[in-house]
Amino acid sequence: MIPAPPIWVLDTECYQNYFLVMLRNIYTKETLSWERFSSGFGSINHHPSMLLDLLRGKRLITFNGNNYDVPLLALAANGNPNETLKRASDDIILNGMKPWNVRDAYGTGELELDHIDLIEVAPGQVGLKVYGGRMHSQKLQDLPIDPSAVITPAQRLELIPYCGNDLETTTDMYFKLKPQIDLREDLSKEYGVDLRSKSDAQIAETVIRKQVESILGHRVYRPDVHPDYTFKYKPPEFIHFATPGMQKALEIIRGATFTLNDKGSVDLPRELESMRIRIGNGLYRMGNGGLHSSESCAAHIASDRVFIKDRDVASYYPSIVLTQGLYPPHMGEAFLSVYKNIVDRRLEAKRAGDKVVADSLKIVINGTFGKLGSKWSVLYSPDLMIQVTVTGQLALLMLIECLELAGFTVISANTDGVVIKGVVDRTEELNAIIAGWEMVSGFETEETPYRALYSKDVNNYIAIKPSGEVKLKGLYAPAGMQKNTTNEICVEAAIEWLVHGTPVEHTVMSCLDPRKFVTIRKVNGGATYDGEYLGKAVRWYYRKDETRSIRYAGNGNKVARSEGAFPLMELPEAVPADVDYLWYIGEAKSILADVGA
Numbered sequence: 001m002i003p004a005p006p007i008w009v010l011d012t013e014c015y016q017n018y019f020l021v022m023l024r025n026i027y028t029k030e031t032l033s034w035e036r037f038s039s040g041f042g043s044i045n046h047h048p049s050m051l052l053d054l055l056r057g058k059r060l061i062t063f064n065g066n067n068y069d070v071p072l073l074a075l076a077a078n079g080n081p082n083e084t085l086k087r088a089s090d091d092i093i094l095n096g097m098k099p100w101n102v103r104d105a106y107g108t109g110e111l112e113l114d115h116i117d118l119i120e121v122a123p124g125q126v127g128l129k130v131y132g133g134r135m136h137s138q139k140l141q142d143l144p145i146d147p148s149a150v151i152t153p154a155q156r157l158e159l160i161p162y163c164g165n166d167l168e169t170t171t172d173m174y175f176k177l178k179p180q181i182d183l184r185e186d187l188s189k190e191y192g193v194d195l196r197s198k199s200d201a202q203i204a205e206t207v208i209r210k211q212v213e214s215i216l217g218h219r220v221y222r223p224d225v226h227p228d229y230t231f232k233y234k235p236p237e238f239i240h241f242a243t244p245g246m247q248k249a250l251e252i253i254r255g256a257t258f259t260l261n262d263k264g265s266v267d268l269p270r271e272l273e274s275m276r277i278r279i280g281n282g283l284y285r286m287g288n289g290g291l292h293s294s295e296s297c298a299a300h301i302a303s304d305r306v307f308i309k310d311r312d313v314a315s316y317y318p319s320i321v322l323t324q325g326l327y328p329p330h331m332g333e334a335f336l337s338v339y340k341n342i343v344d345r346r347l348e349a350k351r352a353g354d355k356v357v358a359d360s361l362k363i364v365i366n367g368t369f370g371k372l373g374s375k376w377s378v379l380y381s382p383d384l385m386i387q388v389t390v391t392g393q394l395a396l397l398m399l400i401e402c403l404e405l406a407g408f409t410v411i412s413a414n415t416d417g418v419v420i421k422g423v424v425d426r427t428e429e430l431n432a433i434i435a436g437w438e439m440v441s442g443f444e445t446e447e448t449p450y451r452a453l454y455s456k457d458v459n460n461y462i463a464i465k466p467s468g469e470v471k472l473k474g475l476y477a478p479a480g481m482q483k484n485t486t487n488e489i490c491v492e493a494a495i496e497w498l499v500h501g502t503p504v505e506h507t508v509m510s511c512l513d514p515r516k517f518v519t520i521r522k523v524n525g526g527a528t529y530d531g532e533y534l535g536k537a538v539r540w541y542y543r544k545d546e547t548r549s550i551r552y553a554g555n556g557n558k559v560a561r562s563e564g565a566f567p568l569m570e571l572p573e574a575v576p577a578d579v580d581y582l583w584y585i586g587e588a589k590s591i592l593a594d595v596g597a
Helices: 048-055 065-077 082-095 099-106 128-134 153-176 178-191 200-216 244-255 316-323 333-352 355-372 382-405 424-441 488-500 504-510 581-594
Strands: 007-015 018-025 031-039 042-045 059-062 114-117 230-232 257-260 277-279 282-285 296-301 306-313 409-413 417-423 445-450 452-457 460-464 470-473 519-529 532-542 565-567
Touching: 007 065, 007 082, 007 153, 018 048, 018 065, 018 082, 018 153, 031 048, 031 153, 048 065, 059 065, 059 153, 065 082, 065 099, 065 114, 082 099, 128 153, 128 519, 128 532, 153 178, 178 200, 178 355, 200 333, 200 355, 230 382, 244 277, 244 382, 257 382, 277 382, 282 382, 282 409, 296 306, 306 316, 306 424, 316 333, 316 355, 316 382, 333 355, 355 382, 382 409, 382 417, 382 424, 409 452, 417 424, 460 488, 470 488, 488 504, 488 581, 504 581, 519 565
Parallel strands: 007 059, 059 114
Antiparallel strands: 007 018, 018 031, 031 042, 230 257, 277 282, 296 452, 306 417, 306 445, 409 417, 452 460, 460 470, 519 532, 532 565
16 A cells, blocks of 8 residues: 655745745654745745655645645745746635636646645535634744735744644644545545545535536536526425415415526515414424524423424435436436435445445535536536425425424424424324334434423524433534634533533533633634734634723724623633633523523
């Protein structure tokens, strides 16, 4: 077996008289650099061949490298002066120039690199500094010198550690995303194409396109859908309702005309957008993304007599595609053949306990749907996207109607499932109703019993399972790559009270982890504190007797919820001694009130 090359993170800094390339080994922390610098005080002019030598034989990890760093590296390797690199940098950042446009405009070739760009692998598409905050990276630091500046020797010495800090954040990000990168490595080997720098949706598009083209024997291109294209939704035969209100709603949906906006996305027809569907005591709204119930500040607790059960449809959207035989018209049934094969292979892998294959194929299956609504994708099929999402919503409404007519209460519904409340003695009757719906629709559901469900609304809730394990959604979900950290200790204290009856004061004041007290916020245009510039990604905690707040650099307005906040751009090892415990205790109690507890 050929050993894997050493892994190095890479970042660049570009000014009109200065270009810096820095690399750092993610394990040994060895740091290498290549510079070109000119000023009235002297110059550094490393030869282009030295840059190529620096890049060879390494696996390079960047953040947004495909769009920014790699084109500049190609220009530098071709011997272009700093002024040209700066002009290209501005074209990329300020004018949105794409890598292929840079190659055409500046006459550069492609660099042959072993390179992984993390920007598409990471969820959420935010900047490196915000990701750094979400990962609790040690130091958050914005670019210290204006991009238009002419760099002095002293400023050069300031930029080097700044670039080094970005390398550390990129290293943190690599290790955080390593499971996803490993899955992409496996998929790349299986399909013979480099998928390491692609998002889930991009992977799905690449894999399905390749296999469909193999079946058809010719290239498949994204469809040219006219901006004035309109279409109607066609309900499957199994969709039917018992009540006049739902029958009328179905006719309205059947008669609605769907149109496209300037971006090629589907606009929800006005009659659907304004529709509020009442079944029993529940009020439901339809949308392009899925069904939503309208509960707020609601607490439901199970007992020996009363059950609470979450029934989710397994692989809902893929199941709709397969059971209804749906495919993009320009791909034909070859798409369905490819998609079904991938779904079947994943199920076989799950049954065999092959987690690597199962997880890899799940990326392809789930990523497909996101591309159906993108006019830039070869999978683009707006009517297919609506056929899937509206069918999913109507099928759930059909189940909700059956349950409510039988005397069960649906206390929540969201995209692919419902939460049901009823009398324990009627469990068999409930199962029979759901089994009948499954038989008619062709879907399968999975059950999760709850001990209690506490909801701020349908998208923000705390569900407690009989074991004491919790399921958290929205505001209360754990922070991570996709969600900013916001006073995690407060949610933790609320959960401890709900599950174990632990006083929130005890949980808050006994916490020794400083990361649980911080808030991360992206501030457009940058933020200041007491006149000092902090950056566009800000980390703070609430400090005792603090009367100031974080301010927008541009207009001086207060950043939301920053009263009493104190910047914490460098993470300490211990909880600050002046932390305002009373603020966090109050916030935890406010969470409990919001969820009806």
